[in-house]
Amino acid sequence: MEQLPVTCRHLNKIYQQGHISIPALVDINLEIHQNDFVCLSGPSGSGKSTLLNLLSGLDTPTSGEIEVDGQRVDEMSRANLAEMRLHKIGFVFQAYNLIPVLSAQENVEFVMQLQGINRQERAKKSRTILKEVGLKGLENRRPGDLSGGQQQRVAVARAIVSGPSLLLADEPTANLDSQTAESLMQLLRTMNKEHGTTFLFSTHDKLVMDYSKRLVKLHDGRIKSDEAQA
Numbered sequence: 001m002e003q004l005p006v007t008c009r010h011l012n013k014i015y016q017q018g019h020i021s022i023p024a025l026v027d028i029n030l031e032i033h034q035n036d037f038v039c040l041s042g043p044s045g046s047g048k049s050t051l052l053n054l055l056s057g058l059d060t061p062t063s064g065e066i067e068v069d070g071q072r073v074d075e076m077s078r079a080n081l082a083e084m085r086l087h088k089i090g091f092v093f094q095a096y097n098l099i100p101v102l103s104a105q106e107n108v109e110f111v112m113q114l115q116g117i118n119r120q121e122r123a124k125k126s127r128t129i130l131k132e133v134g135l136k137g138l139e140n141r142r143p144g145d146l147s148g149g150q151q152q153r154v155a156v157a158r159a160i161v162s163g164p165s166l167l168l169a170d171e172p173t174a175n176l177d178s179q180t181a182e183s184l185m186q187l188l189r190t191m192n193k194e195h196g197t198t199f200l201f202s203t204h205d206k207l208v209m210d211y212s213k214r215l216v217k218l219h220d221g222r223i224k225s226d227e228a229q230a
């Protein structure tokens with residue numbers, strides 16, 4: 001298993017709205033190790049999504065450094081970022097970014113297709129993973145014909161199907177009932193244990209926090225606490 005730690009040094013993100021500066025992240029220093037299972041919590045507006053967006057290279061910091069797998073994400077070219085996302089990092093965002101004209105299964109297969117995995121293998125893997133996230137029988141539905149929670153699970157399936165070394169997820173259980181949320185967390189913990197996948201996800205949900213090995217609390221863009229979980 002390759003090393004894929006995340007390191008942030010003196011990370012700041014200030015949004016500019018006209019003449020007003022909004023400090024979304026203030027001097028964030030954070031190290032995430034291989035095989036960590038980290039939960040980001042904090043009230044609405046505390047900076048969780050901003051941090052995940054910066055780590056994924058979707059947005060750039062105002063100052064500071066971000067390293068993923070020893071590479072500076074904040075300085076990476078678009079092509080290198082795309083390469084890194086394709087082969088190493090899985091993402092689940094608050095807006096699920098599913099492709100509306102593709103079925104659930106086709107959405108899951110899409111990334112594997114880009115990775116050059118053959119058709120049979122793609123079909124097999126995507127059906128297995130959709131079953132694991134509780135979507136058996138819904139493989140042929142398009143996102144528009146699925147509930148919010150079901151779409152969210154398609155997005156999770158798509159992010160984990162090709163076994164990324166790092167998964168970043170912004171409130172992956174936000175629209176799920178507690179039973180579905182628990183089974184999803186169990187699936188992610190199993191991946192963490194058996195494949196060494198590193199997870200960093202945000203949540204408001206106490207139940208989901210309890211699954212994490214480490215809890216990082218944000219408040220007003222700062223890290224308020226960072227503790228191992230019992």
Ligand SMILES: Nc1ncnc2c1ncn2[C@@H]1O[C@H](COP(=O)(O)OP(=O)(O)OP(=O)(O)O)[C@@H](O)[C@H]1O
Pocket residue numbers: 015016017022023024042043044045046047048049050051
């Ligand atoms: N594109 C933007 N332009 C201006 N301000 C922004 C933008 N995105 C986020 N912010 C501000 O940055 C701060 C952090 O927002 P962020 O979305 O990271 O919080 P969050 O912890 O994810 O909240 P939630 O729990 O509601 O998802 C907030 O004050 C927010 O209003």
Ligand SMILES: [Mg+2]
Pocket residue numbers: 048049050094170
């Ligand atoms: Mg958010």
